[in-house]
Amino acid sequence: MDQLLQFVFSGLTVGAVYALVALGFTLIYNASDVINFAQGEFVMLGGMVTVFAYAAGVPLPLAALLAVAVAVATGLALHRFAIEPARGANAVTLIIITIGASILIRGIAQIVFDKQFHRFPSFSGEDPIAVLGASILPQSLWVLGGAAIIVALLWLFMEKTLLGKAVRATAANRLAARLVGIDTALVLALAFGVSGAIGALAGILVTPITLTSVTVGTLLALKGFAAAMLGGIGNPVGAVAGGLALGLLEALAAGFISSTYKDAVAFVVIIAVLFVLPQGLFGKRAVERV
Amino acid sequence: MRLAPRHATLLLVLAVFAALPFLLPSSFHLRVATLVWVQALAAVGLNLLMGLAGQVSLGHAGFFGIGAYAVALGPRHLGLDPLLSALAGLVLSGLLALVVGRPILRLRGHYLAVATLGLGILVWLVLNSEVGLTGGPDGIQVPRLVLFGWRVAGAETWYWITGLALLLGVWLALNLEDSPLGRALRALHDSEVAARVAGIDVARAKLVVFVIAAIYAALAGSLLALFNRFVTPQVADFLHSIELVTMVVIGGMGSTLGAIVGAAILTVLPQALTVFHDYEHAVLGLMIILFMIFLRQGIVPGLVALLPRRAVA
Numbered sequence: 032m033d034q035l036l037q038f039v040f041s042g043l044t045v046g047a048v049y050a051l052v053a054l055g056f057t058l059i060y061n062a063s064d065v066i067n068f069a070q071g072e073f074v075m076l077g078g079m080v081t082v083f084a085y086a087a088g089v090p091l092p093l094a095a096l097l098a099v100a101v102a103v104a105t106g107l108a109l110h111r112f113a114i115e116p117a118r119g120a121n122a123v124t125l126i127i128i129t130i131g132a133s134i135l136i137r138g139i140a141q142i143v144f145d146k147q148f149h150r151f152p153s154f155s156g157e158d159p160i161a162v163l164g165a166s167i168l169p170q171s172l173w174v175l176g177g178a179a180i181i182v183a184l185l186w187l188f189m190e191k192t193l194l195g196k197a198v199r200a201t202a203a204n205r206l207a208a209r210l211v212g213i214d215t216a217l218v219l220a221l222a223f224g225v226s227g228a229i230g231a232l233a234g235i236l237v238t239p240i241t242l243t244s245v246t247v248g249t250l251l252a253l254k255g256f257a258a259a260m261l262g263g264i265g266n267p268v269g270a271v272a273g274g275l276a277l278g279l280l281e282a283l284a285a286g287f288i289s290s291t292y293k294d295a296v297a298f299v300v301i302i303a304v305l306f307v308l309p310q311g312l313f314g315k316r317a318v319e320r321v
Numbered sequence: 322m323r324l325a326p327r328h329a330t331l332l333l334v335l336a337v338f339a340a341l342p343f344l345l346p347s348s349f350h351l352r353v354a355t356l357v358w359v360q361a362l363a364a365v366g367l368n369l370l371m372g373l374a375g376q377v378s379l380g381h382a383g384f385f386g387i388g389a390y391a392v393a394l395g396p397r398h399l400g401l402d403p404l405l406s407a408l409a410g411l412v413l414s415g416l417l418a419l420v421v422g423r424p425i426l427r428l429r430g431h432y433l434a435v436a437t438l439g440l441g442i443l444v445w446l447v448l449n450s451e452v453g454l455t456g457g458p459d460g461i462q463v464p465r466l467v468l469f470g471w472r473v474a475g476a477e478t479w480y481w482i483t484g485l486a487l488l489l490g491v492w493l494a495l496n497l498e499d500s501p502l503g504r505a506l507r508a509l510h511d512s513e514v515a516a517r518v519a520g521i522d523v524a525r526a527k528l529v530v531f532v533i534a535a536i537y538a539a540l541a542g543s544l545l546a547l548f549n550r551f552v553t554p555q556v557a558d559f560l561h562s563i564e565l566v567t568m569v570v571i572g573g574m575g576s577t578l579g580a581i582v583g584a585a586i587l588t589v590l591p592q593a594l595t596v597f598h599d600y601e602h603a604v605l606g607l608m609i610i611l612f613m614i615f616l617r618q619g620i621v622p623g624l625v626a627l628l629p630r631r632a633v634a
Binding site: 066127130131134135136139141 | 438450603605
């Protein structure tokens with residue numbers, strides 16, 4: 032029983048990171064119909080920039096802030112120099128562009144940083160807390176709490192602010208949004224910037240637990256994508272639920288079946304879900320116009 | 322004389338194929354050319370799926386990997402002849418495509434992309450993790466191919482073998498484009514509903530071309546493994562899947578010649594870039610972005626559009 036609880040805790044922690052990556056996917060997808068495979072690189076940048084700034088003597092909170100700024104700048108540059116010039120291209124072309132961008136970002140990170148695994152100290156100590164026979168790292172609580180706050184803030188932004196409503200209007204219908212005077216170019220740039228920030232925060236929160244290196248982005252992007260698909264792409268609630276579900280399933284499979292094939296879970300699940308529910312768990316049935 | 326485009330393509334490939342050994346200065350260059358033929362073979366197959374039928378596969382390297390590992394594992398674990406193992410790899414690859422293809426190909430757009438992506442990664446994970454069987458991330462040796470007592474060796478020999486395989490692949494692909502199946506695929510590419518109304522069994526046509534593309538990739542994988550005499554799980558990884566898709570797209574979707582040109586560019590450029598060692602990844606990523614932005618319709622269709630109309634007709 033306490034073993035199960037242990038798996039649930041670690042699953043939710045990893046799941047929260049997947050949820051944030053999936054949320055980043057969703058944001059960009061809703062604003063621009065682009066599947067951004069460079070999403071995982073934001074997470075990598077968040078972790079790596081913080082590590083290296085911290086090692087250079089910058090206080091941890093400031094290092095984290097710097098990392099978020101770098102990721103936001105990367106997101107904006109990605110939009111301005113790679114996505115914007117290819118406007119009107121088909122979905123496959125855009126997917127390949129973002130994959131090219133992720134290879135580019137990783138390549139630059141390899142030159143600027145190194146290929147080793149790194150971490151920085153947990154925010155509030157390394158001593159595990161005992162809960163009902165299982166033990167939780169304090170950093171896990173940071174990850175879960177941080178993810179919850181990010182999701183809540185994003186929700187408030189979307190529902191309560193004018194700019195958030197502009198984002199939702201653009202997601203619903205770009206042409207109509209432009210007709211009522213929304214600057215859709217600004218909304219698009221905003222989506223990429225905010226996605227960068229969310230990814231970076233996920234990377235900063237989880238690095239003390241999982242460590243980071245320049246190569247962590249690829250698998251995170253794929254799993255985040257799987258999570259977004261699981262929830263039905265374009266649905267923010269689905270993205271969070273999909274991420275948490277994926278993390279849980281992964282932890283349970285690693286614990287009870289095989290830790291070698293932990294990474295396979297995401298893809299088996301996604302294929303299985305697509306077979307049964309081709310639109311994802313929370314996706315709307317798309318009606319195709321003829 | 323009016324030359325049908327498909328004959329022109331075939332003649333062009335044949336001419337380059339025959340002329341190259343006289344132009345290339347060293348066996349290193351022949352080896353690079355061999356790599357181009359192998360990648361081109363996989364790309365030509367993928368182009369049938371992507372360019373002709375309009376279905377995306379982000380996991381095609383998985384089939385490539387099955388072909389490559391078949392010639393490594395068949396002789397080692399089952400005592401099979403390498404040639405027979407290659408054949409088994411083709412069959413296995415085709416069967417896998419057949420079994421998973423039916424449910425997967427019901428999906429569209431991003432959902433199809435993620436399903437094929439998952440399939441490719443699962444193949445890679447198995448190759449990477451089953452250390453006892455496949456040698457894991459370090460890779461595994463491949464026995465030398467012996468054909469009726471003839472030990473196949475040497476850069477030049479492999480150049481001809483892989484080149485002939487590519488020629489055969491191109492010829493079959495061009496014929497397929499002009500067959501009833503090819504026309505059915507083009508029809509469903511434009512509109513599945515219209516194709517169905519016209520009496521085309523859409524699900525079956527998609528499945529057949531998926532299996533064909535998988536067999537192309539598996540054959541390319543087998544050839545690469547036999548030629549290199551060594552194989553690592555990298556042949557099946559996500560990056561290779563992306564490279565294959567990129568080859569098809571930069572060459573020009575739907576153009577068989579384009580798939581070959583794309584394969585040549587993406588194979589030769591990294592070889593040239595090894596000079597920049599540390600910058601290799603950054604430059605590769607940058608190239609992919611630039612190609613996609615500026616050559617969106619693909620190199621070959623772009624060039625053909627520039628030719629005077631009479632020359633093409």
